Amino acid sequence: MRNNLPYPLRTLASQRILVHIVHMSYEEDNGGKRCLECGDVLPYGRKDMKFCSSSCKNKWHYQSRSWVGALKLRTRSILDKNYSILEALLESGVASIDIPDLAQMGYNFDCVTSYHKVRNRDEYRCYDIKYCMSASRVFKLERCPPPPSTSSDP
Numbered sequence: 001m002r003n004n005l006p007y008p009l010r011t012l013a014s015q016r017i018l019v020h021i022v023h024m025s026y027e028e029d030n031g032g033k034r035c036l037e038c039g040d041v042l043p044y045g046r047k048d049m050k051f052c053s054s055s056c057k058n059k060w061h062y063q064s065r066s067w068v069g070a071l072k073l074r075t076r077s078i079l080d081k082n083y084s085i086l087e088a089l090l091e092s093g094v095a096s097i098d099i100p101d102l103a104q105m106g107y108n109f110d111c112v113t114s115y116h117k118v119r120n121r122d123e124y125r126c127y128d129i130k131y132c133m134s135a136s137r138v139f140k141l142e143r144c145p146p147p148p149s150t151s152s153d154p
């Protein structure tokens, strides 16, 4: 088994890690397991097998990476847009606004950087800008003071 491992793994991994890998792979049962990419039934024998071929394996990894990558990009761009909307409101002195009006400006309520329950209020943050939200209105829109520990002044 040990000699079946790819060369770098054989030379770099310690005996203990190898034992762990071998142990983990034998814990899985592939009775009737199918290729994660094409769905073909996998042959018995290799219990750690997830794909019928290296081309299916490559395809699956490429697609899962690109899917997550697209999701990250989309989330970042929504957060960026949300932040610039909130910043513009703060700059024009707006501290509260009706939810439909904010949605009309393109604000996406699905993406925030944090959520807290503060004294029975729902407090949301988009980076350093926070606001509370009731069923119909966003209020107490304000910038958070920087945390004391991040100051680099002597």
Ligand SMILES: [Zn+2]
Binding pocket: 035, 036, 037, 038, 039, 040, 051, 052, 053, 056
């Ligand atoms: Zn396959």
